[in-house]
Amino acid sequence: MSISLKVNGKTQEVDADPGTPLLWVIRDDLKMTGTKFGCGVASCGACTVHLNGEPVRACQTYIDDVEGAEITTIEAMSEDKIGAALQQAWVELDVVQCGYCQSGQIMSAAGLLRENPTPSATEIDDYMYGNACRCATYQRIRAGIQRAAEILEA
Amino acid sequence: MNVNTSRRGFLKGAAATGAVLVVGLRPDGALAASGNPTMLTPFVQIGSDGSVTAIIKHFEMGQGPATGLSTLIAEEMGLSMDQIGYDFAPSNPQIYNNTLFGPMQGTGGSTAMANSYLQYRQAGAAARDMLLQAAAQAWGADVSDLSFADGMISGAGKSAPLGDFVEAAAALEAPAEPRLKDPSEFRLIGNPDVRRLDSAAKGNGTAMFAMDIQRPNQMIAMIARPEQQRATAVSVDASGAEGIKGFISAGVLPNKAGVAVFAESTWAAMQARNAISVEWDTSNAETRSSDQIEAEIRAALEAEPTYNVNDADVMAVRAAIDGADTVVEETFYFPLLAHAPMEPLNCTIEQTEDGGILMHDGCQIPTLPHGALAEIFGVPFEKVQIRTVLAGGSFGRRATPQADYQVEAAMAFTLTDRSRPVHLVWSREDDLRSGYYRPAFGHKVRVGLDGSGNIVGWEHRVAGQSIMKGTPFEAFAVQNGIDHSSVEGTVDSPYQIPMASFGLTDTEKATSTLWWRAVGHTHTAYVMEVMMDMAAVAVGIDPVDFRLSYLNGDGPDQQRKAAVLQLAAEKANWGNAPAGRSQGIAVHKSFNSYVAEVVEISGTAEDGIKIEKVTCAVDCGVAVNPDVIKAQMEGAIGYGIGHNMRDKITLTEGVVDQFNFPDYEPLRISDIQEIEVHIVPSAEPPTGVGEPGTPPAAPALANAIAAASNLRIATLPMNDNGASFV
Ligand code: FES
Ligand code: FES
Numbered sequence: 001m002s003i004s005l006k007v008n009g010k011t012q013e014v015d016a017d018p019g020t021p022l023l024w025v026i027r028d029d030l031k032m033t034g035t036k037f038g039c040g041v042a043s044c045g046a047c048t049v050h051l052n053g054e055p056v057r058a059c060q061t062y063i064d065d066v067e068g069a070e071i072t073t074i075e076a077m078s079e080d081k082i083g084a085a086l087q088q089a090w091v092e093l094d095v096v097q098c099g100y101c102q103s104g105q106i107m108s109a110a111g112l113l114r115e116n117p118t119p120s121a122t123e124i125d126d127y128m129y130g131n132a133c134r135c136a137t138y139q140r141i142r143a144g145i146q147r148a149a150e151i152l153e154a
Numbered sequence: 155m156n157v158n159t160s161r162r163g164f165l166k167g168a169a170a171t172g173a174v175l176v177v178g179l180r181p182d183g184a185l186a187a188s189g190n191p192t193m194l195t196p197f198v199q200i201g202s203d204g205s206v207t208a209i210i211k212h213f214e215m216g217q218g219p220a221t222g223l224s225t226l227i228a229e230e231m232g233l234s235m236d237q238i239g240y241d242f243a244p245s246n247p248q249i250y251n252n253t254l255f256g257p258m259q260g261t262g263g264s265t266a267m268a269n270s271y272l273q274y275r276q277a278g279a280a281a282r283d284m285l286l287q288a289a290a291q292a293w294g295a296d297v298s299d300l301s302f303a304d305g306m307i308s309g310a311g312k313s314a315p316l317g318d319f320v321e322a323a324a325a326l327e328a329p330a331e332p333r334l335k336d337p338s339e340f341r342l343i344g345n346p347d348v349r350r351l352d353s354a355a356k357g358n359g360t361a362m363f364a365m366d367i368q369r370p371n372q373m374i375a376m377i378a379r380p381e382q383q384r385a386t387a388v389s390v391d392a393s394g395a396e397g398i399k400g401f402i403s404a405g406v407l408p409n410k411a412g413v414a415v416f417a418e419s420t421w422a423a424m425q426a427r428n429a430i431s432v433e434w435d436t437s438n439a440e441t442r443s444s445d446q447i448e449a450e451i452r453a454a455l456e457a458e459p460t461y462n463v464n465d466a467d468v469m470a471v472r473a474a475i476d477g478a479d480t481v482v483e484e485t486f487y488f489p490l491l492a493h494a495p496m497e498p499l500n501c502t503i504e505q506t507e508d509g510g511i512l513m514h515d516g517c518q519i520p521t522l523p524h525g526a527l528a529e530i531f532g533v534p535f536e537k538v539q540i541r542t543v544l545a546g547g548s549f550g551r552r553a554t555p556q557a558d559y560q561v562e563a564a565m566a567f568t569l570t571d572r573s574r575p576v577h578l579v580w581s582r583e584d585d586l587r588s589g590y591y592r593p594a595f596g597h598k599v600r601v602g603l604d605g606s607g608n609i610v611g612w613e614h615r616v617a618g619q620s621i622m623k624g625t626p627f628e629a630f631a632v633q634n635g636i637d638h639s640s641v642e643g644t645v646d647s648p649y650q651i652p653m654a655s656f657g658l659t660d661t662e663k664a665t666s667t668l669w670w671r672a673v674g675h676t677h678t679a680y681v682m683e684v685m686m687d688m689a690a691v692a693v694g695i696d697p698v699d700f701r702l703s704y705l706n707g708d709g710p711d712q713q714r715k716a717a718v719l720q721l722a723a724e725k726a727n728w729g730n731a732p733a734g735r736s737q738g739i740a741v742h743k744s745f746n747s748y749v750a751e752v753v754e755i756s757g758t759a760e761d762g763i764k765i766e767k768v769t770c771a772v773d774c775g776v777a778v779n780p781d782v783i784k785a786q787m788e789g790a791i792g793y794g795i796g797h798n799m800r801d802k803i804t805l806t807e808g809v810v811d812q813f814n815f816p817d818y819e820p821l822r823i824s825d826i827q828e829i830e831v832h833i834v835p836s837a838e839p840p841t842g843v844g845e846p847g848t849p850p851a852a853p854a855l856a857n858a859i860a861a862a863s864n865l866r867i868a869t870l871p872m873n874d875n876g877a878s879f880v
Pocket of ligand 1: 036037038039040041042043044045046047048057058059060
């Protein structure tokens with residue numbers, strides 16, 4: 001079945017079953033590999049993308065539910081003001097270790113900063129709770145979000 | 155220039171004939187240089203366009219060798235960090251071997267920097283000297299009048315980029331012993347402002363992990379595995395998967411370890427794997443439960459140990475303890491633990507045009523799958539290539555003596571006609587239920603103290619499942635029957651404990667055992683440091699002072715361990731915790747590095763503990779990339795604390811009870827409020843940083859909990875003991 005998806009501003013037809021998770025269509029059909037698979041059960045956040053600007057777990061989002069919606073992946077985040085600030089902060093503070101969770105971390109962090117431009121440490125912890133990092137880069141993720149907030153304020 | 159796209163192949167060919175200088179090692183270990191990159195497997199490659207590429211012989215799982223080894227080259231060549239790039243080395247156990255592993259290329263035991271520090275500096279220094287010599291010849295100048303900075307060679311009134319001399323330098327002999335910089339001249343080594351080379355790509359989605367390999371026309375393979383270890387596949391009925399869009403085929407692996415399911419996409423493979431039915435032969439399957447494993451280990455601790463590890467006079471030790479004024483005794487148990495790297499295991503195998511085998515993998519010990527693949531496909535060693543890409547974590551999981559997942563991919567590939575690349579993908583369930591775990595271990599310790607609070611005897615028994623026995627590593631890791639990895643961190647502790655005996659008993663393995671970040675130290679440090687704490691508390695001596703009294707010898711081992719202990723205590727304001735907070739401390743040497751940690755908590759075990767702050771002091775010799783070291787300590791602390799708070803793998807009649815993160819809950823961002831890391835300045839050779847931060851973390855937390863709540867946790871994980879965390 002053909003479904004049309006609008007990813008990073010571009011509408012594309014994909015030939016996939018309606019119940020296919022968005023994650024696999026993005027990775028396997030659209031060949032955009034920045035969005036990661038970590039658990040498949042919405043408990044790690046590695047697959048986080050934006051749906052109409054809101055972070056969602058792509059492994060538990062099905063393509064027939066998102067036809068026509070604006071889907072944004074990490075590949076488009078450099079063009080987003082908040083995304084670019086986060087990426088700059090991530091490099092300044094060397095947040096990453098293995099890096100595998102970090103696309104998802106940045107997607108979630110962008111959702112947080114859109115909602116709350118100056119989050120406290122506790123607010124960051126609450127919002128980012130579902131984004132696991134097995135390398136435990138959490139302290140730098142927290143600092144990175146606060147640094148991005150600073151960059152955006154300036 | 156007129157670039158005609160139809161002639162790109164030619165242009166590329168022309169570019170490839172541009173001069174290069176490569177510097178590396180000859181098979182006999184001597185430094186060598188060449189102008190032909192195919193003649194030598196180098197540590198550094200320099201193009202006539204001035205590009206400098208460090209060839210990284212270790213894989214990058216986040217621990218930082220891509221940045222670290224590049225730093226060494228850039229340091230000696232006088233480059234800035236933005237003037238160097240990196241590439242991962244091909245599999246070649248002669249040239250890219252880990253010098254601490256023998257003729258084997260691989261990463262592990264926190265050795266990447268320790269075994270590369272001189273090699274990569276020498277390669278960079280040789281390249282620098284050759285380029286300088288070539289410039290001197292071109293300009294008719296004396297080498298000593300020329301200098302090298304930021305990629306420019308200057309002197310004798312001239313200045314030119316290094317690329318100008320690549321061709322001439324490539325014709326020169328490599329110096330046998332290039333002059334290495336004196337540490338006083340270092341600009342990059344030890345510089346906390348040096349940034350990782352892989353940060354940007356990992357923040358914008360362009361970093362290529364093994365999972366991201368999409369070879370043209372590749373198939374996805376997933377494996378249906380038995381529920382119990384050692385069960386085997388008899389047959390498969392794939393009719394249930396027939397209607398699934400993208401399903402290709404299913405077949406029993408030649409080694410019967412499972413059933414390969416092939417599909418056009420990952421989702422199709424996942425669905426098809428659920429839809430097939432497999433007949434399993436469970437006649438040889440593992441049927442023990444984890445309760446039984448625990449009972450066996452606890453029983454072994456009550457019996458006389460098989461091995462007297464330090465040839466102690468056990469009777470004398472026992473008599474000393476029996477006659478002591480105070481006796482402190484505890485029995486500990488550590489469960490199986492999964493590694494759960496963020497990127498599920500996967501790799502891609504394809505056949506090359508000349509009949510060779512090419513594997514794309516986040517490959518931790520290339521030599522092991524290299525040999526396995528050559529054997530499985532019946533091709534000579536040279537016909538197997540391994541292309542190493544970024545690995546999304548490992549913690550030891552990507553290195554198995556059996557090359558488990560690479561062999562699985564190869565087995566699957568043999569079921570095909572090899573016309574299409576096969577990308578083997580694991581799910582999180584495959585990962586957590588794979589059977590490769592930090593083995594279960596138990597310890598029983600009795601410590602006797604005299605009326606002044608001095609230790610007069612320490613009897614220590616260890617029982618558990620050996621990691622090294624039955625693997626190719628047995629020959630060097632097991633001596634006189636003793637698997638050193640079962641007792642490392644006890645018998646070789648720098649503490650000078652009088653009248654100590656260490657005994658070991660192996661118990662039967664119910665799962666495959668595997669090194670897990672910090673290996674034996676994951677349990678031995680916990681036991682040593684909780685016992686030291688219990689002993690100190692029992693005799694009313696401050697835990698830091700108590701430890702220091704066993705570290706007051708003049709050996710560097712004692713002094714370095716004492717120094718990190720004192721530094722961590724000082725930085726954490728030890729003994730002066732703010733109201734409502736409690737502190738615990740632990741210090742441990744592993745992988746030749748010394749780490750002390752103070753954990754400060756609020757709350758109590760009953761009402762919920764909050765980890766407010768961890769203060770860490772580390773001595774790892776020369777700190778090549780201080781910020782990478784800090785990051786490794788932060789991550790290692792999280793790894794040590796997270797699992798010991800609440801994770802375990804359990805078995806019911808041989809079947810793993812856990813499936814996915816919801817029942818193997820990872821450390822979350824809210825679990826630790828703050829981590830502060832201090833590095834001891836040192837001129838000693840660099841030692842490990844990936845693992846040594848893990849061992850002291852959990853015992854420091856346990857000691858803080860005991861200080862707050864009088865709850866001594868000896869059976870892990872902590873939340874099995876009524877300790878809750880908020
Ligand atoms: S892969 Fe979607 S949350 Fe883990
Ligand atoms: S950086 Fe490795 S999982 Fe987050």
